[in-house]
Amino acid sequence: MAHRPFASSPYVVGKSALAPAEPHIPAEESLCPVVSHDWVNAEYKHLVVDASPKALAVRPGQFFNLLCPSPDEGELWLRRPQSVYRIDQAKRRIEFLYKCVGRGTYGLARLKHGDDLNMVGPLGVGFSIDPAWKHVVVLGRGVGLATLAPISQLAAENGIGVTAILSARSPEFVMAGDLFARVGEVIGVLDTDGTSAVDNVEAILTRLIAERRADAFYTCGSNRLLQLMKRVGKARGIPGQVAMEQVMACGLGPCYVCVRTFEVDGRKELRRVCIEGPVFDLQEAVGW
Numbered sequence: 001m002a003h004r005p006f007a008s009s010p011y012v013v014g015k016s017a018l019a020p021a022e023p024h025i026p027a028e029e030s031l032c033p034v035v036s037h038d039w040v041n042a043e044y045k046h047l048v049v050d051a052s053p054k055a056l057a058v059r060p061g062q063f064f065n066l067l068c069p070s071p072d073e074g075e076l077w078l079r080r081p082q083s084v085y086r087i088d089q090a091k092r093r094i095e096f097l098y099k100c101v102g103r104g105t106y107g108l109a110r111l112k113h114g115d116d117l118n119m120v121g122p123l124g125v126g127f128s129i130d131p132a133w134k135h136v137v138v139l140g141r142g143v144g145l146a147t148l149a150p151i152s153q154l155a156a157e158n159g160i161g162v163t164a165i166l167s168a169r170s171p172e173f174v175m176a177g178d179l180f181a182r183v184g185e186v187i188g189v190l191d192t193d194g195t196s197a198v199d200n201v202e203a204i205l206t207r208l209i210a211e212r213r214a215d216a217f218y219t220c221g222s223n224r225l226l227q228l229m230k231r232v233g234k235a236r237g238i239p240g241q242v243a244m245e246q247v248m249a250c251g252l253g254p255c256y257v258c259v260r261t262f263e264v265d266g267r268k269e270l271r272r273v274c275i276e277g278p279v280f281d282l283q284e285a286v287g288w
């Protein structure tokens, strides 16, 4: 049978045929029933959906472009990108952890148990792991912690030790602390007691390097922390990856809304975060 280049209708979880159509296309639009959707604090929500076989193939660091219901009378045209927070293969579910910041995410927050979430994905390039690594360090802040959770889980499943440095304004905003604690050591650093200061985080990184617990760096969610890991990684020859966040439109490559500047061998390069990322080499990221 000749392949059609594009799917003509979404995959409806629980209703569409079990064998996914068009196996040569890695992403698809799917309608996913909401299993649960709860506030974890005043700003963040945890969303769990039943997922299609293609969605379940998502890799840590990849994302879905979500069609958010409008929170008001107006239309909401563009989808909103959210990286995968947890992949539950046993229950065939995908989880998101997101912060409500504007119309899209406040609209998304209205979805309730039994509603369908329309998502396109998995999209983009995710994190990679070198099996030779024995111990990695993840360093994130805010919603960046949601993006770093699945790579920490994957590293642990591959027998790689994980130290997670979780930066937040105050204790109630240390996201996913329990999930990180299940896969490795957690070090919380806060604005309220000053431990999130760059000098202190640098001292923690230096200690981990001295203890040979830093074969690679992963970061997301803070320009300040990206610059720190980039500087320390360069000085100490430690490879690293960063998941970048950028306002997007199509999420698929053609619109160029998500272009950012990168630096490769001293040359400036423009790259699309949605399709060439969102995960990039730490030393090539310029930050913002």
Ligand SMILES: Cc1cc2nc3c(=O)[nH]c(=O)nc-3n(C[C@H](O)[C@H](O)[C@H](O)COP(=O)(O)OP(=O)(O)OC[C@H]3O[C@@H](n4cnc5c(N)ncnc54)[C@H](O)[C@@H]3O)c2cc1C
Binding pocket: 063, 080, 081, 082, 083, 084, 097, 098, 099, 100, 101, 102, 103, 104, 105, 106, 143, 146, 147, 244, 245, 246, 247, 248, 278
């Ligand atoms: C690859 C990727 C993965 C992401 N994963 C997560 C996640 O796991 N959890 C999470 O909470 N958020 C995540 N984000 C950010 C999320 O996409 C934005 O918060 C969301 O699109 C905002 O939509 P809105 O309509 O609610 O807000 P808007 O009204 O569009 O914007 C409100 C504020 O959020 C900022 N904003 C809008 N879009 C983005 C964006 N794409 N990135 C950063 N800031 C933005 C705007 O500049 C503005 O200050 C991710 C973004 C990208 C690109």
Ligand code: FES
Binding pocket: 247, 248, 249, 250, 251, 252, 253, 254, 255, 256, 257, 258, 259, 272, 273, 274, 275
């Ligand atoms: S969002 Fe359209 S090219 Fe990246």
